[in-house]
């Protein structure tokens with residue numbers, strides 16, 4: 001049964017290889033999340049050192065972060081105003 005043993009060994013090697021592959025992938029995936037970007041992901045403006053230190057894993061510059069926040073707020077305001085208008089009508 002020499003052939004059987006050889007096949008088992010090959011399967012074990014394959015499993016070990018895929019496990020370490022998976023671990024390497026998890027590590028690679030986790031690292032970028034924890035690290036701050038030096039340049040904004042949206043507009044590629046450099047992100048100030050102080051901002052990167054204050055917000056670990058920051059991906060956006062102040063302008064883009066504000067823009068994102070204000071779009072959220074504006075949308076909420078428009079929706080509220082819209083429902084008020086429809087109530088008046």
Ligand SMILES: [Zn+2]
Pocket residue numbers: 040041042043044045060061062063064065
């Ligand atoms: Zn930006």
